[in-house]
Structure formats: C-alpha cells, structure tokens
Amino acid sequence: MSTTLDFADPALYENPVPVFNAMREENPVHWSDAAGSWIISRHADVVSVLNNLEEAHASLYKINDYAQQCPFGKGTAIARGIEGALVTTDLPDHPRLRRHTAPLLTPRAVERDYADIVEKTVISLLDDLEADTEFDVLDSISVPLPLAVVTKLIGYEPEDALQLNHWAIDLTRSLEPHLESIDLELSDAAAQNLEDHLRDALRTFGPTAEPGTVLYKLHRGLEEGTLLSEQEAVIRLEELVSAGTETTTTIIPAAFEAMTQFPHVWEELKADPELIPGAAEEFLRFASPSPFTARVAISDIVLGDQAIKAGESIQLAILAANRDPRVFTDPDVLDIHRSPNPHITFGGGIHACLGQHLARLEMRTLLKHAVSRWDSFEVATDRVVRRDRIGVWGYSAFPMTVRDRVG
Ligand code: HEM
16 A cells, blocks of 8 residues: 555545545655655644644645645636635735625524525425436535535525536546646636626626625725725635535545445434434544645754745645544544544544534535435445546436335
C-alpha cells in the first residue's frame, strides 16, 4: 500500500480511504511532489493547523502572492474566484467579508428561515419518485435540493438552476490538489460564466431584494461601503453556489452508499428517527465530501518530526483525520451512536464552513422523510460512478430503487 497519494492511480478516486489510512499511519506529515505541498493527515495535526491560523498559517496561496504564481494565469476568472474567496482571505478582511453572509446561516437563522423550504422541497422531490422504479439520486434529489436552498438563500430564481450546478462542478475541479490533472480551460470558462451570471443577478435583483436574503445584504453592503467593490459581492455569491451545492449533493448518495455497507443503520433509523441527527454527523465523518482543505505556513513550524518552512503549502487531509483511530474507536465502522463525534468535515477555526447548519438541515430532513416513506432501498452498486476527483469528490451516477412502506 502506497503511503502517499498517486494521483495517476484510478483506485485513488474509486476508494481513497485505504490509501488515506495508510498515509496517516505511516507517513502522517510528508512532502508530496505531485501536490507541490505537505500533506498532513493525523487529526491532532490537522486541527492544530486549522486553529492556529492567526499565529502560524495563512490561507491557501495568499502568502505566495497567488496572482503572481497562479497556475491558471493572472486575471482569469478562476484566479479572481480563488483569490477573493472567504476561504483564502486572511485577517483583517476575512471577518468583514464573512459578515455579509454569516448572520443568515447561524443555527437559529437556518432553523427559522429554512426548515420550511427544505421540508417542502424534500416532500415534493420524494413525491415525484415512483416506488419499485429505478431513479438516479443525483437527478432526483441531491442536485435539486441544495440548488433550491442556495438560490432561496441568495434570493432569486434562476431560469436554469441546473446550469449553475454544471458550472459549480467544473469550477470546483480547480480545488484539486494535483493541478496538472485539471482541464484549466473548462474550469475557467465555468468560473467566468458563473461570475457573469451572478453579476447580472446582483444588478437585476439586488435593488429590490427581500430583507433576509444574501442579495439584500450585498446590495446594502455596497451602498454602505462595507463591501469595497462589486467584485467582492459577486464572489460572495460565487462561493455560495460552488461551496453550497456539490458538497451537499455528494453527501446524500454517500450516506446511502454507506448504508449499503452497514445495512442495520437503515433499520435502526426506521425504528427510531430520533437517531437521525447523530447519524447525519456520522455520515459526514465517514464520507467527508471535501477530503482536503489547504493552508500556507507563514512561519517555520514543526509538525510530527518534519520541519515545514514559511511559504510552503499544506494540504490538510480531512478524510484521513476523520478516520484517525487515536480519536475515533473503530474508525472504519459506520457507528451512528458515536458520541462525541469530533469530525472535521466542515473544517475549523475562522474558516469553519459557513453553510454547515444548512447542510445538516438538508441531510436530516431528507433522512426523516426517507425513513418514514420507504421500507427499503437498493443501490445498483455496479452502476454507481464516481468522478475522478479528490478535492471535492462526487458521483456522476447513483441509481437506486426504493420499496414503499406498506400501510
Ligand atoms: C456537506 C456539505 C458541506 C461540506 C462537507 C463543506 C465543507 C467545507 C470545508 C471543509 C470548508 C473549509 C474549511 C477550512 O478550510 O477551514 C468549507 C468552507 C466554506 N463553506 Fe462549506 N461545506 C458544505 C456545505 C456548505 C454549504 C451548504 C454552504 C453554503 C450555503 C457552504 C459554504 C462555505 C463557505 C462560504 C466556506 C468558506 C468559509 C470561510 O472561509 O470563512 N458550505 N466548507
């Protein structure tokens, strides 16, 4: 078993867990030529890097002056998107920018403003499914659900929401740790299209947006000067569409795939839906949709027995940390009773995922309705297709059949 990542090996994309596990045990802090980065894989080390951001680490690429070194080329739409994103923005700008969206996504705001829309969307999507007839979970549930929620959050109804999803898929390819494998033109075109579309939405709907929507907050931010340019507002929208769709789109089928491996979990959830919140956390730990996040060292640091120099890039292997036996008993077992469950699927520190409460709400609501309607489900595992990517992984096909509960 290799103890570093071989990005040319298709097995890595089919099932990354064995190699991530081996890497964490035998090579927990190592330099990868292929990624041009250190790869950190133990839970304690990843958490320490996430939390010591202000002291020791800046966000991805910033310290290296991304615009100068950008592998995509200075001035491209991808470079603008990456450079302007919250996740790559350091203090002092980060809190100023995050304030334009964060108040809409607190646990309380999410429950108050989105429980109803998520519930209605889930019911309508599940109503459209026919028992004993195969459907694709992506087309039928896990693509439309987060898209409906994100566009509601932003505050407009795009004519072609699916187009946003296609752009998000192509754009998030640029988050691969192994940049050479990326189709740069495709990613850049997607970033440009998304940027143009969202700028139009901001200009068209911003002035009349409803309070409580992102468009309203951004429009106010531009008027009041808390946003310094229209571009800052457009990137806020771009990051919500790209971060808020593909990740949630992936975790839903990933949960069903995990339950085919551990079928008793479905039976337990049917018998006791109170277990759903704990189960959702465990699905998130077990099948983290973002296996990596990244930082750059801003001072010389020692992690494990390795010296990392200021300016060097660091990939944090969330997927490996979430399976660290030093923190999780029997980490390769899907245990919905796990408590505590300190997974780091949503990152941590000042960059902790902004949409995590929304993602949880979507998962829990879907599971609640699925277990109340369906007696059983069957995944056509031989026809499940995973995308060949590891930055934000995902599926391109997930065929499934369900049998309704009787009575
Ligand atoms: C299962 C679903 C999701 C997963 C696994 C996920 C994962 C992550 C991760 C790993 C980070 C980076 C944390 C870091 O580097 O410290 C992040 C940041 C972020 N996520 Fe999510 N995410 C999910 C859903 C969402 C949703 C639904 C939204 C928006 C509606 C969203 C918006 C964001 C934003 C804006 C950031 C940047 C935050 C910052 O840098 O301050 N995410 N997410």
